[in-house]
Amino acid sequence: MKHWMIAAAVSAALFGCSAVKSELDSAAPAAVTLVETVEHQAGQANIPYKKYRLANGLTVILHQDNSDPLVHVDVTYHVGSAREFAGRSGFAHLFEHMMFQGSQNVADEQHFKVITEAGGTLNGTTNTDRTNYFETVPSNQLEKMLWLESDRMGFFLPALTSEKFEVQRETVKNERAQRIDNRPYGRLNERFSQALYPAGHPYSWPVIGWPEDLERATLADVKHFFQRWYGPNNATLTIGGDFDEAQTLAWVEKYFGEIPAGPEVKADEKVPVTLDKTRYISMEDKVHLPLIYMGYPTVYAGHKDEAALDLLANIIGGGKTSLFYKNMVEQGVAVQAAVSHPCQELACQFTLYALANPAQGGELAKLEEKIAQSVAEFESRGVTDEDLQKVKVQFEADTIYGMQSVKGKVSTLAANQTFYGNPDQVTNDLARYASVTKEDVMRVFNTYIKDKPMVVMSVVPEGQTQLVAKPDNFIAPSPQVAEHAVDVEIDAEQIVSSFDRSVMPKAGDAPVVKVPKLWRSKLENGIEVVGTKSDETPTVELVVYLDGGHRLEPVEQSGLAYLTAAMLNESTTKRNSVELANALEMLGSSIHFSANASQSSVQLSSLTANLPQTLSILEEQLFSPAFNEQDFNRVKQQHLQFLQQRSSDANYLARTEYGKLLYGDNVHFGIGASGSIESVSKLTLDDVRAFYQLQYRAGNAKVVAVSDLTQQQVTSKLGALASWQGEATELAPVNPIKTAKTGAIYLYDKPDAPQSVISIGRLALPFDATGEYFKADLMNYPLGGAFNSRINLNLREDKGYTYGARSYFYGVAEVGTFTAGASVRADVTGDAVKEFIAEINQFKAQGMTDKELSFMRSSISQGHALEYETPYQKAGFLRRIQRYQLADDYTAEQQRIIESVTKQELNALADKWLNIDDMVILVVGDKATVKQQLEQLGYPVKMLN
Incomplete structure (x- = not known):
């Protein structure tokens, strides 16, 4: 079913009107006008808020949610690719990138640095009709976010340089190569839109723009586009979370109130689209x-x-x-x-x-x-x-479900205001x-x-x-080329601020992080249940985890756990898969079986009121699978076709080949949980039935529950799981691991690929929450773990080679890896590998700086405020504790380590784990383009296909 662009209807019994108040709110400064107050109505799925307007036309929406110590800030500009001109496409999306590059009072790259150091997350998105910038941060950081957002709204142009423009133009070209040109079916939507919409229609060109238009764009074009569309009267500022209303309004007036309005913005005409023939x-x-x-x-x-x-x-x-x-x-x-x-x-x-x-x-x-x-x-x-x-x-x-996070509610309010003038x-x-x-x-x-x-x-x-269905009978006209006579720039009033905007506001007192309070129980058959109560929405998130998954199947039968889980999503002995799907849809519930490298699982999501009926369906699927031949043949054939299809995806090829290089192809961890065409082709329905008997036993199972119900209410409804039988299945130890020889570059040829996927890494540490693995992760943070890490700033921001580059440690109970990687332009593949090696070598030799240590401590410590907001996040937290037998307060020990670990200790870990001579280097790319580049690096190049 379609996921509705805006929250939609509930059953007729829940109808009612929201209370709207027009009187001036005493919390608002004199220059801020209250437009309306919408309160939550019992039995109705609306979002309470207050809507204000500043004299310059900025719309401000405030939504109070004190359940977690965080705030989500969204600035939505009513401009997307539809407000570009034919021949000058891609400007709105380009600005999504440009406006992270600093402004008059915010230094280059400081936007990411400030928010990441504050423990927050940030991003921006562009579509045909709007561009939005958003950040989620601990609640004590709100004033700083308003300073950042207001500076790029009112003081962006003075900091816009030709150099920044050129770097971001390259970044956008890399994004297009990664997301469109190097992806199967990547050009489908833009080709389709050219045929559906008439030439010159604002939806006839892609949001990311035509490459030729971006190449022709000038700095004057970019400035004109900003002046035309990014004024406060074409924007909505929406704030949700835990904040003081009066203080927030005072900050909004201070930082945004003196920004002058931009040119008048009128609604675009909605002209019906018609076709003369198919x-x-x-x-x-x-x-x-x-x-x-x-x-x-x-x-x-x-x-x-x-x-x-x-x-x-x-x-x-x-x-x-x-x-x-x-x-x-x-x-x-x-x-x-x-x-x-x-x-x-x-x-x-x-x-x-x-x-x-x-x-x-x-x-x-x-x-x-x-x-x-x-x-x-x-x-x-x-x-x-x-x-x-x-x-x-x-x-x-x-x-x-859309109301489970502050971000979800804020996004809904912002979109509704932008497109309908009505947050409600x-x-x-x-x-x-x-x-x-x-x-x-x-x-x-x-x-x-x-x-x-x-x-x-x-x-x-x-x-x-x-x-093809039928021979082509339509040829889309070539994209129009705009004449690039110098635009007459709109006069922009120079703002003389009433205060010193160059001074970044200080954060308030750090909020108290609300770690979920756990409860534990055991069902009559010994299954452990870990849960927590979450009152924000009347929903239940229940996950049954079973140790095993890919680890439990023979290597030569890789994909069996995956296929068995897929079959459990099909028919039972009582109902076929369509009847089951219909029953779940009528309840507004979902049940999904899956399997990964180390476990099988079943995830249940339900409205609390419908939990008993949903659990009844789970019982039917778990204990009465039909395992019929017709379902099996269809599911197996679908999976084989998707495995074949994925073989044209460069990122999938890189993951597959990288795993083989690190672990070998005779070890579970060297082969993906989805298996290979060879292994899946040999699987039979009897194999599935046998694996079901091994895997889906009570002894292998543990349960995580997050809901608005009490412990007793939850456990009393799990009677079906309590009667489950079966001892735990013993897992074979991990086989001896063989890695490929280092000191070489392994090249997998993907002919004509416009980008190369680079993976550099080694076997490293298994997961642990408070030991060397955790500390190694802290060590990596400034190298490649944050947006403004050394690797990403070098390859993306400085060189323009990639849309994004990173490094990370990843571990499970038995094994772990260190990986650095990126998708880069094919023509700079050799240079990109060289930069990766240089960054890793330098970090190994010199370690992090004092500033990087401080940044890491601040960012990771404050980021804890964002970790437990949604039921899904809470369920992940509970599962980590359950799976690795962690103390309930293990995060407190992590915080102690973050605060006390020394630079010398972290740098010693860099020296230990970042030896490039211990790493394999893999490139998936066009041999004709990249092989000679790689050979110039001094490594032998070994072909994998």
Whole structure:
């Protein structure tokens, strides 16, 4: 089912109006006007807030949440790629990067440094219609965040230089290479949009921009774009979390109030998109699975028909209960198929896609016929009462789950204000979605889908054009080239600040971190349960972990644990997989079995009110799997096709080859938990049944629970798990580990790859929470563990080689590794490897500086305030304690180590673990481009394929 762009409807019984107050709030400074107050209403899934406006047009939204000592700050500018001009694309996304590069009173790279040192996280995102910048920090850091955000809003241009512009232009080009050019199906969306939207339409070019446009852009272009769109009157500042309202408003007025408004911003016209005929386009790509992607233009976000179109998409192709799944995936002609109705501010698309199963020919013409048959079946089938009820329950669940974090609530408020002028849009959506009728769904089907022209795109493996649905009958016009006469810049008023903005505000007193209070219990059969109570949402997160997973299967049967878990998501002896999926959707619940390197697990998410029914379904899936031949053949075939498909992904190839180099290919840890095509091909249904008997025993199991229920309430509902039987299965010891010879560069050839994936590393330490592994992680932090680490600043910010570079220690109970890596431009692969080696060698020889030690201590210590906010985070914390038998207060010991560990001790660890001569060096890239570069480094280059 679609994850709604904004929180949507709950069942009709929860309807009610929010209380809106218009009177001036005494907490607001004189220059800040209160617009409205929306309070939470019992039984309604709305988000309480207060909305203010400054004289310069800045909208300010405050949401109080005192459950954790943190704040989330979001500044959303109502500008995305849709407000660019044809021929000058990519500017909004470029600014997402540029505005992290310092401003008049914030030094280069200081934005990341300040927030990371404060223990916070930060990022920015751009889409077609808005750009947002956000950070989550301990609550004592709020004033500092407002200083940072206001300085880049009002004082960005004085610090903008040609050098910064050129570096970020390279970074964006690297991002495009990594996310689009070097990824299977990466160019699908931009090619499709060119065919769906007319030339010059603001959605006809990609958000990241055309490379040619970025190359032609000038510094004057960039300045003009900023002056036009980044004023306070085109922005919304949203703050959520634990803060003092009066103090926060005073800070907002101080830092933002004197920034002058920018040019007037008017809403863009929403012109309906129409097609004259069905347009067929195709593309060859480095893929294994042929893909058909179809789309109809429909309405726009917030349109009266949007909700009915969403429901229509769900019925036709929204998961296991849909017609698409029944007609294509179940029958094995497609390994994946779905329908959705993504909406943007100016336009929506009704999209249908299917990934063909090459084992059944892979012809996309046959899939197009199947899609047409499914649409026709919907027309004759119509809409059922169950369809309507299911979507309302799903909306309720999605809305509540979306409120589990301050960030989720703040993002919702900010988006609703930006696009609708109403942070409380949730209330409107309650009525809008719940009022959809069967007649509405059929009406929108007839209006926008039935017999209407569409775009049909085929993506086929290179050299297999015979698989396309139909020959191309449409050629998209070439992107327009803008004339680059010098723009007349908008006069920007020079701000004379009323205070010294160059002085960074000091943080307040450090907040008290609220570590979850644990409870422990044992079921009658001895299964350990660790839990904590979380009152923020009426939800339950329950995870059953079983020791084993990939470690429990024979090496030659790698992928068996993965396949067995996949089969447990299928039919039981009582119901088939579609019936089970329908039952869960009607409850707003999910149950998912999975397996990884060292464990199998089942994750259950449920609204508290529906927990008994959800647990009943879990009992059925866990204890009564059907393990029928039809499900097995389909699941196995899907997995084999995805393994084949992943072999065209450079990052997957790098992970796979790197594991073999470190551990060898006869050791569990040298082979991925998903297995190989060779190993999975040999697996049988009897193998699955046998592994189920070994793995899914009570003796292997432990349980983690996070909910708004008490310990007694939770354990009293686990009766089915309490009757589970079976002794623990003994795990074989880890085999002797053989690593590849060091002193060489291993090259895996991926022809024509625009980027190379570099992995440099060695076997290192198994996980421990307070010993050498933990201290080694602290040591690595300034080398490659933070955004402003040495490695990332060198390769990304200084050299422009990559979108991001890092290093890290990773360990489980038995083994561990140290890895440094990045995806880099193919033409600088050799130079990038050289820089990695230089950084590692220098850090080994000289260690960290006093400033880096201080930065690490501050960043990691204060970051603890952010670690336990959501039920998912709490569950991870509990599982770590449970799995490694840690003390409940082990984080206090970690904090003691952070504060007391010496630079000499950490530098000794650098000297011990960062010897480049002990490391393997792997490059996955285009041999023709990179081999000679690598040979110039003085290492022998050994080919792996």
